Amino acid sequence: MTGKTLYDKLWESHVVREESDGTCLLYIDRHLMHEVTSPQAFEGLRLAGRKAWRATSIVANPDHNTPTNAWNEGIKDPISRLQVETLDANIKDFGALVYFPFKHANQGIIHVIGPENGTTLPGMTVVCGDSHTSTHGAFGALAQGIGTSEVEHVLATQVLVAKRSKRMLIKVEGKVGAGVTAKDIALAIIGRIGTAGGTGYAIEFGGSAIRDLSMEGRMTLCNMAIEGGARAGLVAPDERTFAYLKGRTHAPNGAQWNKAVAYWQTLTSDADAEFDCVIELDAAKVEPQVTWGTSPEQVLPIGAKVPNPANEKDVVKRGSIERALQYMGLKADTPIDQIKVDKVFIGSCTNSRIEDLRAAAGVTKGRQKATSVKQVLIVPGSGQVKRQAEAEGLDQVFIAAGFEWREPGCSMCLAMNADRLEPGERCASTSNRNFEGRQGAGGRTHLVSPQMAAAAAIAGHFVDIRSF
């Protein structure tokens, strides 16, 4: 008998029942929630007269609509305010293990606060009405984004109706070069497999380069699994995972801790486990990445030139390139390091953790924002990240460079609050999606690492961080 993959172990340990066609009821341990995808789910429960099955599985906070400055003025947009207040009311009525309302000292992006409070643990199933739930796979948890109907379903039943995914292993061996980050590995992978490459799969990331990543780096990588089409990304838990979790508010302690760790150590793919697909990457060959188009797969190393559609034979792909170049206001064959930026955004559930801010501050220290750059937003992922950064003086580095140090939230990753691009503006962004209009109608997004974003803010255009 062949061994089991990590994914199979996680899946099988949560199956409540299985139908003959493979449809399962999968038990859910942790239900993360934010204000955007939950109101209709709670409304559905109310209309049907149902209760939450296990309210203590819920960890919630508003993040998409919350402003990142002038908190004393509250939420000015009445529609946004109503949505945030609706979450307050729903949690009050139905309950939760953890709830950080707007302006709470620990409020932040749901995918940042889950792990930092020890509410994301190895071996768990985690869902959230948010595609970037894949982030939590960094802990060896089976974590996936769901729709609002499924949010209601999990609220009412504590299970998800689902079928087992195929298993993909992405193995990254070797050492990355200086200035190359988890974000660059993630973008390089998406460039290779495409945004639909992981559709139908759960991706496990393995290999020495992955084991070398910090927990923050692993979260960045798993966060982007969905941009490669996979609902879930996974990294097997190890000593680094346990060290990160130990002592966190909701992590087990005492004898429970030892028992938990003993179990968590079994959460690896067996040596003889079979995957449906294996992809290998040489870490040493990964270069700093910059997206040039309107899909995360439209990405190239910093030293490359914007593609020329004339070189693409496939008609649909050629159309996509032409359309992307037109939207992005780019000419074919432009060297990427000549592309000038108007704004820079460092933040989002991809890159707003303390390590990201340290990396950006390291590049920024003693330097100044280019005068041609209109705005640089630094948005920490949570209240805890913000306080840590301030304790280390990172905020002062950013402020001295002419950057804006903001309150935590999703901010300009998707521009549901006031932080956004104006039509035609070009942004170096550490977020996860460069779709048309993502950061504001008509806005142009280039996805990069925090180091590359900070360097672009200083130079006014993209630069190779390795020679900056």
Added chain:
Amino acid sequence: MKPFTYLDGLVCPLDRANVDTDAIIPKQFLKSIKRSGFGPYLFDEWRYQDTGEPGMDCTHRPLKKDFVLNQTRYRGAQVLLARDNFGCGSSREHAPWAIEDYGFRVVIAPSFADIFFSNCYKNGILPIVASSEIVDQMFRECADKKGYQLRVDLETQTVRNPAGEWFTFDITPHRKHCLLNGLDEIGLTLQHAGDIKAFEKKHKAAQPWLFA
């Protein structure tokens, strides 16, 4: 949920790969706390010249005339014909809500993003995966013939073109059953509440820290 049995529907072709849910329904409309009323804002940035805001009356907004939804020949379409990786990106269920509210009941594409695909079934929309060759053929036929319709029959899992050619599509028995009968999935699951409780008890005994 509205049941889905069969449909004779006008086809609207959207000839772009990787259509993401941000394009299907832009973020500003996600501020709503309701499930309905998203249809007028479906593909808002591609459909209108101005920037839409929630609650805006769309009847007099300036249209981007080239966009397929704005072409009179596709008015009243119920079948959306699309390209690879349709519905990628954000998990927002507002995307299928907008598609359904606009009047589409079927989306046909060579491939779909996972979350969007499962969200469709929860809202009475049938997403159909067809081969690239068949999709190419349908795009050609749709361009050639005004009023191009398809008959989509869930019971027999078939799609038939006006010439009588047909292909079959896959769907899990569970999803088919729910869609044909317009069933509330929560009600079905709660029939197994005893199993869930039993599992929960065993799970808690093995990993008590998950319930702390």
